[in-house]
Amino acid sequence: MTSYEAHFKVWRGDAEGGDLRDYQVEVNDGEVVLDIVHRLQATQAPDLAVRWNCKAGKCGSCSAEVNGRPRLMCMTRMSVFTRDETVTVTPMRTFPVVRDLVTDVSLNYTKAREVPSFVPPEGVAPGEYRMAQVDVERSQEFRKCIECFLCQNTCHVVRDHDENKPAFSGPRFLMRIAELDMHPLDAAADHGLTRATSAQDDHGLGYCNITKCCTEVCPEQIKITDNALIPLKERAADRKYDPLVWLGSRIRRRGQ
Amino acid sequence: MTNVERHAYDVVVVGAGGAGLRAAIEARERGMRTAVICKSLFGKAHTVMAEGGIAASMGNVNPHDNWQVHFRDTMRGGKFLNYWRMAELHAKEAPDRVWELETWGALFDRTPDGKISQRNFGGHEYPRLAHVGDRTGLELIRTLQQKVVSLQQEDFAETGDYESRLKVLQECTVTRILKSGQEVAGVFGYVRESGRLFVIDAPAVVLATGGIGKSFKVTSNSWEYTGDGHALALLAGAPLINMEFIQFHPTGMVWPPSVKGILVTESVRGDGGVLRNSDGKRFMFDYIPDVFKEKYAQTEEEADGWYTDPEHHRRPPELLPRDEVARAINSEVKAGRGTPHGGVFLDVSTRLTPEEIKRRLPSMHHQFKELADVDITAEPMEVGPTCHYMMGGVDVAPDTAEARGVPGLYAAGEVAGGMHGSNRLGGNSLSDLLVFGRRAGLSAARYAAALDPAARPVADQAEIDAAAREALRPFNGPEQAASQDTPEGAAGGAQAPAENPYTVHQELQQVMNDLVGIIRRGPEMEQALERLASLRERAGRAVVEGHRQFNPGWHLAIDLRNMLLVSECVAKAALERTESRGGHTRDDYPEMDRTWRKVGLLCTLTGPGAQAGAGAGADADSAADARVSVERRPMDPIRADLLDLFERDELLKYLTDEELG
Numbered sequence: 001m002t003s004y005e006a007h008f009k010v011w012r013g014d015a016e017g018g019d020l021r022d023y024q025v026e027v028n029d030g031e032v033v034l035d036i037v038h039r040l041q042a043t044q045a046p047d048l049a050v051r052w053n054c055k056a057g058k059c060g061s062c063s064a065e066v067n068g069r070p071r072l073m074c075m076t077r078m079s080v081f082t083r084d085e086t087v088t089v090t091p092m093r094t095f096p097v098v099r100d101l102v103t104d105v106s107l108n109y110t111k112a113r114e115v116p117s118f119v120p121p122e123g124v125a126p127g128e129y130r131m132a133q134v135d136v137e138r139s140q141e142f143r144k145c146i147e148c149f150l151c152q153n154t155c156h157v158v159r160d161h162d163e164n165k166p167a168f169s170g171p172r173f174l175m176r177i178a179e180l181d182m183h184p185l186d187a188a189a190d191h192g193l194t195r196a197t198s199a200q201d202d203h204g205l206g207y208c209n210i211t212k213c214c215t216e217v218c219p220e221q222i223k224i225t226d227n228a229l230i231p232l233k234e235r236a237a238d239r240k241y242d243p244l245v246w247l248g249s250r251i252r253r254r255g256q
Numbered sequence: 257m258t259n260v261e262r263h264a265y266d267v268v269v270v271g272a273g274g275a276g277l278r279a280a281i282e283a284r285e286r287g288m289r290t291a292v293i294c295k296s297l298f299g300k301a302h303t304v305m306a307e308g309g310i311a312a313s314m315g316n317v318n319p320h321d322n323w324q325v326h327f328r329d330t331m332r333g334g335k336f337l338n339y340w341r342m343a344e345l346h347a348k349e350a351p352d353r354v355w356e357l358e359t360w361g362a363l364f365d366r367t368p369d370g371k372i373s374q375r376n377f378g379g380h381e382y383p384r385l386a387h388v389g390d391r392t393g394l395e396l397i398r399t400l401q402q403k404v405v406s407l408q409q410e411d412f413a414e415t416g417d418y419e420s421r422l423k424v425l426q427e428c429t430v431t432r433i434l435k436s437g438q439e440v441a442g443v444f445g446y447v448r449e450s451g452r453l454f455v456i457d458a459p460a461v462v463l464a465t466g467g468i469g470k471s472f473k474v475t476s477n478s479w480e481y482t483g484d485g486h487a488l489a490l491l492a493g494a495p496l497i498n499m500e501f502i503q504f505h506p507t508g509m510v511w512p513p514s515v516k517g518i519l520v521t522e523s524v525r526g527d528g529g530v531l532r533n534s535d536g537k538r539f540m541f542d543y544i545p546d547v548f549k550e551k552y553a554q555t556e557e558e559a560d561g562w563y564t565d566p567e568h569h570r571r572p573p574e575l576l577p578r579d580e581v582a583r584a585i586n587s588e589v590k591a592g593r594g595t596p597h598g599g600v601f602l603d604v605s606t607r608l609t610p611e612e613i614k615r616r617l618p619s620m621h622h623q624f625k626e627l628a629d630v631d632i633t634a635e636p637m638e639v640g641p642t643c644h645y646m647m648g649g650v651d652v653a654p655d656t657a658e659a660r661g662v663p664g665l666y667a668a669g670e671v672a673g674g675m676h677g678s679n680r681l682g683g684n685s686l687s688d689l690l691v692f693g694r695r696a697g698l699s700a701a702r703y704a705a706a707l708d709p710a711a712r713p714v715a716d717q718a719e720i721d722a723a724a725r726e727a728l729r730p731f732n733g734p735e736q737a738a739s740q741d742t743p744e745g746a747a748g749g750a751q752a753p754a755e756n757p758y759t760v761h762q763e764l765q766q767v768m769n770d771l772v773g774i775i776r777r778g779p780e781m782e783q784a785l786e787r788l789a790s791l792r793e794r795a796g797r798a799v800v801e802g803h804r805q806f807n808p809g810w811h812l813a814i815d816l817r818n819m820l821l822v823s824e825c826v827a828k829a830a831l832e833r834t835e836s837r838g839g840h841t842r843d844d845y846p847e848m849d850r851t852w853r854k855v856g857l858l859c860t861l862t863g864p865g866a867q868a869g870a871g872a873g874a875d876a877d878s879a880a881d882a883r884v885s886v887e888r889r890p891m892d893p894i895r896a897d898l899l900d901l902f903e904r905d906e907l908l909k910y911l912t913d914e915e916l917g
Contacts, residue, residue, distance in 0.1 A: 014805065030512020030628070042758040046809035047802030051297070053478040056518045056623060058394065059300045075626055098449055099806040109298065113418055117406035118361030126355035127314075130370035136363045140388065143363060143395060147299055183361065 003028045006078070008036060009088040010048065014099045020088065021045075027078050033089065034062050034073035037101070049100035057219060060148030064101050065090045070150040070217045092153040093160075107165060108149050111173045114203070116195075118180055121187040135184040142179035142228055144220045145172060151214035151224060157207045168204035171214035171224050177203060178228035181235065196235035205233060260444075260724060261454040265291040265423075266704040267697070268443055268458040270430045270485060273301035274393075274689030275669025275696070276464030277400035278353075282697030283462075284407055284422040288704055291456060292404075293425045293445065295480050299401045302466050302478050303689065306393025307521035307619065309375055309385025310690070311683030312350035316371040318382040318566075323347040324901050325381055330684060331902075332547075333379040333577045334647075334677020335838045336853055336910040337498070340894045341654035342675040346684070346691050353690035354386050360406070362399040364388055376526040379577040379681040390521045390619045396686055428454070430484065431814060432723040433461060433492035433665065436713035440492070440664030444715075444723040448811060451804020453724055459712045460700035463489060463650060463659075463667040464693065468502075468826075471819045472643035473762075473769035476508055476519040482815040483822030485671035489650045490821060490884075494659040496859040497673040497889075498648035499822070500829035501839040503680055504774045506581035508642025510599035515627045517642040520602065520620060522682040524637075525574045527616050528563055528607035531585070532636070533593035533600055540573035543584035547909045548576060563607070579679040579838050582641040586774055589640065599640035605633055641774055645680055647839055648829070649673035651858060657696035664703060664713070668696035678838025730757070730800045730813035754799035757813040764791050764819060772827045777843045781831040788827060792820045824884045825859040832857055832886050850912045856889045 006027045009020040023044060025036055034052055041048050052062040055074045062073040067081075067088050081087055095103035151171040158164050169177075180186050181195040188195055199205040210233075212225040222228075267283040269276045272294035283290040294301060313326040326347035331338055354372065358364070364386050365373040374383040388395040408418040415421075430445040434455065442457040465485030469477025486496055507520040525531075533539050541559075544552050552573045553559035559572035574581065585600050595601060604613060610633035614621050617632070624630040624637060650667035651660045657672065659665040669689045676684060771784035795816040800809040835849040836842050863883040893915065899907065907916060 028513065031514040032627070035514045041808060042756075042762075046756065046758065046800060047807045049806040049808060053296055053300050053302070053480065054305050055478070056305065056515075057626065058391070058619065059296075059304045059478070061296065061300050077626070102449075102806050105297065113405055113408060113412075117402060117409060120359045120361075126352065126359050129355075129358045131363075131366055132370055133366040133368075133373075136366060140363050140365075143388070143398060144391065145398075146304075146394065180361075183363070186361075 004083050006036065006081075006083070007086045008040070009086055010037070010040065010045075010101070011090040012045075012048070012100050013097065015097055018097070018100075020090075031078050032074055033066055033071075033076040033078065033087065036078065036087075037073060037089065049098070049102045051102055058146060060146030060219075063092055063148045063150050063153065065092060070154050072148055072150070072219050075219055092149070094153040094155075094158055095149075105149055108147070108152060108170075108172065111169045112176070114169065115173055115176050115180070116188060116193055116198070118183065119187040119191055119193075121185045122190070124185070129185060131184045138182045138227070139179045141222055142175050144222055145175065146220060147172065148219060150217045150219065154213045154217045156211065156213060157204075164204070164207060168207045171208070171229065174199055174203060174205055174208065174232060175222070175224050175228040178232045181232065194239060196232050197239050199232050200236040205229070205236060208233070259453070260720065261452060262457065263291070263454065264457040265289050266458060267291075267460045267462065267700045268293065268456050269462040269464055269697070270443065270488070271301070271464035271466060271669070271671070272298060272424065272426070273303035273464060273466055273669065274396050274400065274686060275693035276301070276462070277397070277404060278690050278693030279462045279464055279666075279668055279697030279700065280422060281400065281403055281407065282694045283701040286698065286701035286705070288701045289421050291423045291425060291458070293428050293430055293443070293456075295429050295448070296427065298424045298426045299397060301397055302480055303393045303397045303686070305476070305478070305519065306396065306686055307390040307519065308377055308523045308526065309387035309392045309683050310350070310354055310396065310686040311377070311380060311384045311681065312354045312386060312687055313347065313382075313384060314351045314354065314372060314374065314386070315382075316367050317374040321382040321384060326350070326384065327898070328901055329380050330681060331677070333681040333684070334679055335848065336677065337837065337856075337891070338677030339654050339674030340892070340898055342692070344898060345654060345695070346675060346688060349691045350687040353687065353694065357396070357399050357690075360399050360403040362395055364395070375523060376575065377682045378522055378525065378575045378581070380683065385526075385683040387523070389615070390523050390617050392686065396689075429811065429814065430488065431727050433488050434715035434719055434723070435492060435662075436715060438493075438661075438663060439713040440662060441713040441715040444720060444727075446727055449806050451807065451810070453727060455715065455720055457712070457714065458704075459707050460664050460666065460704040462657075462696045462700050463665070463671050464669050464696070465671045467646040467670040468819070468822045469643045469646070471764060471768045471823045471826075472773070473765040474508065474517040474641075475643040476505055476517055477643065483646075483818045484815070485667065486646075486649060486825070487818035487821045489659055489662075489665065489667065489671075490825070490859070490861045492662055492665060493861070494662045494665055495651045496648060496825055497651040497856050498678070498829075499673075499825040499859050500833050500857060501647035501678045502643060502826065503578055503645035503647060503839045504582040504641040505644035506578055506585050506641055507602055507639040508644075509623075509628065510595070510638050510640040511597035511628060518623070518627070519642065519644065520637060520639050521617070522578070524602060524604050524617060524620060527604065529574065529602050529604035530572070530607075531574055531581070531600055531602055533588045534595055535593055537593075539588055539593070539600075540576070540581065540584055543580060543587070544573050544576065545580060547906075548580070552576065577679055577681060579841075582774060583841060585639070586641055595638045597638050599638040601636040602639045603636035605635060610634070645685065646670055647673070647676045647678060647680055648825075655695070656699040657692050658699055666696040666700050668692040678840060727814060730798055730810055731804075732799070752797055755794045755797045757795070757798040757800065757809055757816055760791055760795050760798060760816060761812060761819070764788075764816070764823065767791070768823055768826070772823070772830055775841050775843050776830055778831060781827050784827045785824070785831070788820060788824050795820055821861075821884070828884050828886045829857045829859060832888075850910060853910055854891050854912070854915070856891050858887050858889050859884050860887070861885075
């Protein structure tokens with residue numbers, strides 16, 4: 001077991017403003033950034049605000065930016081830094097600061113509510129659902145999401161553009177739409193809801209220009225862009241440019 | 257008079273894990289205006305960490321499975337100390353609760369014919385656990401979360417307000433149940449983000465706060481598991497049962513030190529992982545207890561055959577109930593046959609291909625690679641016991657989940673006691689959350705609906721003021737704190753120093769780990785009780801820096817009250833029970849004693865901090881003075897038709913001759 005003193009800079013402050021504070025703090029073998037933040041709380045800064053829960057990469061609470069990179073603090077090993085490297089920890093930039101490393105992520109809960117829920121198929125009783133593994137796997141990949149909101153934080157559509165927030169649901173919730181769209185038994189279409197079209201029209205899918213920043217920061221290694229967003233874009237485009245669909249929508253509109 | 261926000265609901269659910277959300281969904285569907293209060297963000301509850309699966313005898317993989325077999329396994333796992341009626345309801349209703357999740361959008365792994373796949377687990381006779389890889393808890397919490405959202409969308413369509421009937425108050429902590437006379441009147445708490453205090457008036461409160469693991473140093477539990485619901489119930493006058501039974505999960509990570517205790521799912525063993533000591537010996541064959549001798553393989557050949565041909569082979573002993581495996585690992589390490597970092601080896605790389613491991617155990621693969629530089633597809637893991645689950649909890653009526661003695665109070669999930677007896681089987685927790693979460697929500701809704709709206713209990717203002725003083729006390733200076741709240745401290749000198757809540761917490765964890773841990777001894781537990789008394793006095797002097805806005809030091813200072821109360825219950829009940837059974841192992845009383853099976857140990861609060869009648873909260877300032885007392889209560893005799901599910905020879909191992917007649 002070896003230990004050393006690391007130099008940390010941690011952003012301290014609240015909605016009114018704040019700054020980076022310097023700390024010298026002990027680091028031991030095998031520790032992660034969250035361990036160091038906890039040591040700061042226990043020894044130097046008892047009121048340092050940070051969210052965390054499982055400390056095992058399963059709950060997605062301890063999202064922050066470490067040396068400018070959006071990461072889970074519990075899954076960022078200290079061994080990825082050299083011993084003389086200053087480690088700078090700041091709150092996620094896209095969301096308003098509450099205090100220190102804690103941000104107001106309520107925007108995500110608002111967006112979650114705007115995605116129409118799973119629609120169970122009519123006439124299929126509980127216990128009678130039958131789905132093939134190969135068919136559920138596509139949506140299962142997206143259901144690995146731990147809602148750390150790092151993708152939402154990274155996406156350049158909203159990262160420095162508050163003005164896009166009302167119209168854009170962000171990668172996490174566009175992926176949720178893709179997940180429901182690919183659910184083998186979702187019956188939304190039977191009730192007149194085309195999820196891919198709605199992603200485009202109601203949730204700002206068009207803002208995404210597939211730079212894959214979301215995929216890069218995903219701690220669950222979900223291929224958000226390739227497997228969720230691009231297929232969703234394709235399906236939205238198919239419907240838009242399909243002459244039969246176009247005709248159908250014209251006729252329906254005329255009838256109203 | 258204190259400045260507090262005040263809201264009113266029909267049903268308040270404390271906790272937003274599997275049990276809490278299932279209760280809230282039920283209460284809202286029964287037409288009650290319902291609030292859910294949780295310490296973390298919505299969707300982060302500890303349920304998210306459950307890995308292996310949900311036990312339900314759907315019979316999708318082995319058609320011989322049914323509720324009777326599940327009931328038998330559950331009773332055996334709990335060494336027959338279970339509330340048999342809960343075990344019966346659980347086994348009967350679990351399949352419906354799982355199927356219901358599919359109608360809410362859950363996507364479980366499938367069998368070749370498209371049904372929900374089921375996997376093997378310790379103590380379960382047949383493959384029984386519905387699962388999604390090794391992230392089943394995430395699927396459960398997300399499905400329930402999304403069902404809540406779906407109900408909110410319905411309410412929005414009807415009323416224009418998403419939260420008109422079901423509101424989630426996230427990042428809030430409840431510090432007191434408020435009462436009017438004997439009856440529940442609401443809850444008192446604070447908003448973690450702002451530090452604002454609030455009262456919710458509600459005639460029915462469901463506790464679904466989970467467990468107590470944060471009182472132990474090595475644990476798989478998150479910071480939220482500070483025994484809040486256990487303590488809230490005690491302080492409100494509701495007794496706790498079976499508090500001596502704590503499950504140490506056999507396989508937690510042991511290295512590096514910073515991740516010590518993090519869970520390694522039992523699915524690793526269910527899917528073929530074997531345990532070996534430093535001599536390379538598969539040691540579990542030496543630890544099959546007499547009560548399980550007929551059901552487990554005696555040789556490696558037989559055990560290995562079971563994975564492909566379970567009809568003609570007995571199960572490998574790695575799949576014994578968790579208490580047995582945890583004790584075995586502990587013994588191997590103590591005998592000097594442990595790994596370099598003080599665990600044993602768990603190896604799945606010799607049975608499954610790397611591709612299979614990555615598909616069936618993706619989180620484990622990721623967790624070991626990222627946190628320990630170990631590739632589990634090619635090398636063994638090092639594992640050892642970790643404090644995982646509290647079998648004990650609020651003493652509830654099995655059918656209604658109502659806390660005994662406090663009308664309007666309900667409890668479900670880990671915070672409720674009885675269901676699992678002295679030891680819980682893996683997979684029975686997630687099903688417990690759903691079965692009894694629903695029942696608690698249903699009972700709470702019925703109770704609230706039956707009350708005359710004009711005559712609902714109203715909390716006394718003095719009680720609210722006392723709760724506010726208690727919550728804000730850690731901001732007072734040490735002198736003031738000492739003289740106000742801890743007479744013992746004052747006696748030791750009014751200048752008693754301020755305490756750092758983090759330090760008190762670390763010492764508490766060490767005491768419980770060392771003195772009331774996996775193997776217990778009478779004198780050590782007596783020592784633990786002395787240490788706990790001193791820690792309680794010091795916790796009364798805990799002082800925090802800064803202000804009320806998202807201040808973790810303050811939050812911890814408040815949580816310490818609960819951890820100390822619950823720890824005292826554990827130590828006192830463990831000292832009282834002079835036998836070894838399930839999650840309670842006495843070095844000085846190593847045998848299971850059939851006469852003890854008939855006895856439940858009930859913890860209640862006595863002393864100035866817990867005056868019955870007026871409501872505990874009326875004297876919140878002196879909660880530190882309340883003392884836990886333990887009394888013995890006879891267990892209800894098991895119903896005859898349920899006893900008939902077992903062979904008499906097996907029953908004789910657990911029940912006394914008189915009980916069998």
